Amino acid sequence: MTERTLSEAEYDTITDAAAHWCMRLHADDCTDTERLAFKQWHDADPLHAFEYEAMLEIWGAAEHLPRVEPMPAAPAHRPRSRWSRMAVAATVLALGLPLAAFTGWNMGWLANGYQRFEAGTSVRHITLEDGSQVELNLGSELVFANYKNERRVTLKKGEAFFDVSHDSGHPFVVRAGQGQVRVTGTRFNVWMYQDQVRVTLLEGSVWVTSHQASNAGGLQLSPGMQASYKPGDFQPQVRDVAFDDSSLAWRSGKLVLDNLALSEALPLINRYLERPVMLADNTTGTLRIGGIYNLNEVKNLVPSLPKVLPVYLTQNSDGNLVLNAIARAPRN
Template sequence: MTEPTLSEAEYDAITDAAAHWCMRLHASDCTDAERRAFKQWHDADPLHAFEYEAMLEIWATADHLPRVEPPATLASPAPRPRSRWSRLAVAAAVLAVGLPLAAFTGWHLGWVANSYEHFEAGANVRHITLSDGSQVELNLGSELVFANYKHERRVTLEKGEAFFDVSHDKQHPFVVRAGQGQVRVTGTRFNVWMYQDQVRVTLVEGSVWVTSNQALASTGSQLTPGMQASYKAGDYQPQVRDIGADDSSLAWRNGKLVLDNLALSEALPLINRYLARPVMLADNSTGSLRIGGIYSLNEVQNLVPSLPKVLPVYLTQNKDGNPVLNAIGQRPAPH
């Protein structure tokens, strides 16, 4: 049986992921959750293991760091010719000239970042300045990583929400990866919201290119101010719509969560983003009930117990301990 042939973009996406994990596993603030996520990625495909091993060779030699071995050893697939040749070239340069050239070569090949930053926001909105001068507002409970490569500036939104005011640099694009897609710009102002595999991009100024699949960066949608793109895992193209002047997507910057007569099925992802235990719906009938109101971000956790006071619902709990909303008149679904 013939193995599927990956496109160059798909290979590049795997190499980028290997570089990201190499940096994260060597970072002092690498969490247990990240290590578990790495193991899942590493074990998902032999090519992942191969690219990570190749990246370790460059990383460990360039910065003289101890090797961080993967949790399990997998058989390496046959390498792609260009990738293997490039890595051998780097190895030869290291042997011939030494460690400084390895880092220099890795930077010029676009494999190694010369700047790497990790930011988190806890119970308050956090304002940060990236090393390229771009300004970012991080919403509560949000986390991102910034890496500066030769050919692009790259942000990975690990969770939550962020508003970006990007420093203009036409020759050095700014890419935000969120979920399975990404946003590409040179200088603009926009918001990225993410919950589980759902992502929503809202453009305030300039223009951005949004794709729902990082491996298919050429397929996507161009946004202009006043437009919003949404996607989730598996979407071939993002869904794009115009938003009005009264859109509440950026209300979080003023410490508010605005629910504008939304169905519970639409409102819960916005609410759950702030909760330790997400609220579940008993059935589609419950999800069709509508809710509105303006809530303080620091008090969203108090919203769930109050829902039976404003909606015809009652609360139960599933076997995992999550609260479940049930419409009155509906039998609780088995959990």
């Protein structure tokens, strides 16, 4: 449940560390101990990962800059391209962090500010630096970074409803799973569980791509449309939804299951559980469930399922609860 905006000193410290690790990990003499230390630093804060990815972009861009000849004493077997990139990374450090940050901002590689938000056991309303309004569902987390050429949100987990401030020259991009949503100003919802993502549009228009690295332009949604994707999808799957679609009931603290098959309902339920509930087989997944539940009481739903459905609960070797359909007696 934290909100965090970096000071200039904190930003410079992270930029410095990202440049250092970028150089060390590309060096031939980088040790396993250093790689472990990098992983610990990288995973300690999403902002570290953001800045390191930005530094990698600078490193890659150095391949296209004029070659910098190595010093005479340097080992002759190292490729010139490696030395070019290392020279640029070293220059980033040598010229000083303010200049590096200024250059990175102008090139669109580095952000000039970050915000990180988390929601705990209640829905949270937040305002991003650009004035956009966001509602975060329970247990959700996102990071906002302001780049020169775009406003970028990474939904780390959970669900968020966005009311984006219009800025046609500064697009708003939400990265979720392996895809992204691109807009200039609109109202939409992004739901993510494990590797599944759903984007529901209320107002305006958005472009949804199912893979960030894809050259495909994605699909444009109009109000009342929903796009879903998972890893391996070349294009998102699109369907029409009602404006009172139950998938947005979380904004009122509710989970609505509208006569859904268990195979469809479990991802919605598992989003609010510490350990996901599994299905024993496809037959169990075809059983249907309905009802309206308070988000904070979803954890009590699963133990009660045997009272309303022909199922019983077991536990697998990983400690997850498993739903099993009760076999029907054959008709005579």
